[in-house]
Amino acid sequence: MTEFANRSAIVTGGARGIGAAVVKELVKAGFGVVIADLLVDDGTRLAESLAPHARFQILDVTDEREWGLVLDETEREFGPLGALVNNAGILDFGTVETETPDLFRHVLDVNLYGPWLGIRLAAPRLRAAGGGTIVNISSTAGLMGYAGISGYVASKWGLRGLTKAAALELGSSDIRVCSVHPGPIHTAMTAGLDESMAATQPLPRFGEPEEVAAMVRFLITEGTFSTGSEFVVDGGATTGQ
Numbered sequence: 759m760t761e762f763a764n765r766s767a768i769v770t771g772g773a774r775g776i777g778a779a780v781v782k783e784l785v786k787a788g789f790g791v792v793i794a795d796l797l798v799d800d801g802t803r804l805a806e807s808l809a810p811h812a813r814f815q816i817l818d819v820t821d822e823r824e825w826g827l828v829l830d831e832t833e834r835e836f837g838p839l840g841a842l843v844n845n846a847g848i849l850d851f852g853t854v855e856t857e858t859p860d861l862f863r864h865v866l867d868v869n870l871y872g873p874w875l876g877i878r879l880a881a882p883r884l885r886a887a888g889g890g891t892i893v894n895i896s897s898t899a900g901l902m903g904y905a906g907i908s909g910y911v912a913s914k915w916g917l918r919g920l921t922k923a924a925a926l927e928l929g930s931s932d933i934r935v936c937s938v939h940p941g942p943i944h945t946a947m948t949a950g951l952d953e954s955m956a957a958t959q960p961l962p963r964f965g966e967p968e969e970v971a972a973m974v975r976f977l978i979t980e981g982t983f984s985t986g987s988e989f990v991v992d993g994g995a996t997t998g999q
């Protein structure tokens with residue numbers, strides 16, 4: 759039995775990419791993990807491959823009612839909540855002048871309002887369980903600006919700020935809140951991107967989902983004196999900024 763064997767974790771957007779790698783790391787650490795995602799087929803397949811330590815539950819992170827169902831089901835299946843990873847996120851394309859207001863609002867909804875809802879609803883459960891960890895997956899776009907993805911940049915800076923506000927509010931309940939800022943990582947989200955964009959980084963390549971998941975796992979299982987901080991996993995991309 760590991761230290762986390764009777765604690766549960768939720769990973770939003772956990773069906774594929776970075777989220778799926780985080781799910782596997784947390785199962786290895788001993789958590790019972792709920793994969794909370796819109797992608798039913800990928801999520802169900804991943805849960806089956808990790809049974810009985812993981813299960814899939816449909817979640818649109820912008821839906822408060824679905825969050826309630828996921829939290830109830832998670833604790834019923836795997837015990838008191840120990841960790842929440844706000845990983846689900848979407849990318850927009852378009853300049854401030856060309857992007858539609860609907861798309862901009864939708865990106866903020868999924869990438870910022872979703873994590874805010876998750877923190878709000880998970881906090882009482884983590885407090886009741888004696889504490890826990892929330893990790894918000896931001897981006898290098900939460901540390902600097904990029905042209906052509908204004909909604910994404912605004913949402914990821916917002917998520918970094920939300921991390922700090924929540925860390926201040928929840929620390930006294932032994933709930934730690936940190937943000938992780940990946941650079942370009944090989945996932946479906948970056949499938950169309952030109953890999954030469956990484957050529958000027960100190961480590962001139964895209965990262966792998968497992969390299970981000972290792973940081974998330976560390977923050978949840980070992981980083982017990984860290985809260986409100988940014989943890990960058992970007993091959994050095996922002997080092998010279």
Ligand code: NDP
Pocket residue numbers: 770771772773774775776777794795796797817818819820845846847848868872895896897898939940941942943944945946947948
């Ligand atoms: P993927 O697109 O591979 O996976 C994201 C998952 O989130 C998908 O399964 C997607 O489902 C799901 N999702 C999207 N919207 C919602 C929603 N409203 N509710 C629940 N689930 C949802 O992305 P990555 O693994 O690449 O990215 C994961 C996180 O890491 C994101 O927050 C992203 O911004 C961040 N990140 C990624 C980087 C990269 O280079 N890949 C770099 C920096 C940060 P569906 O496909 O059905 O929409």
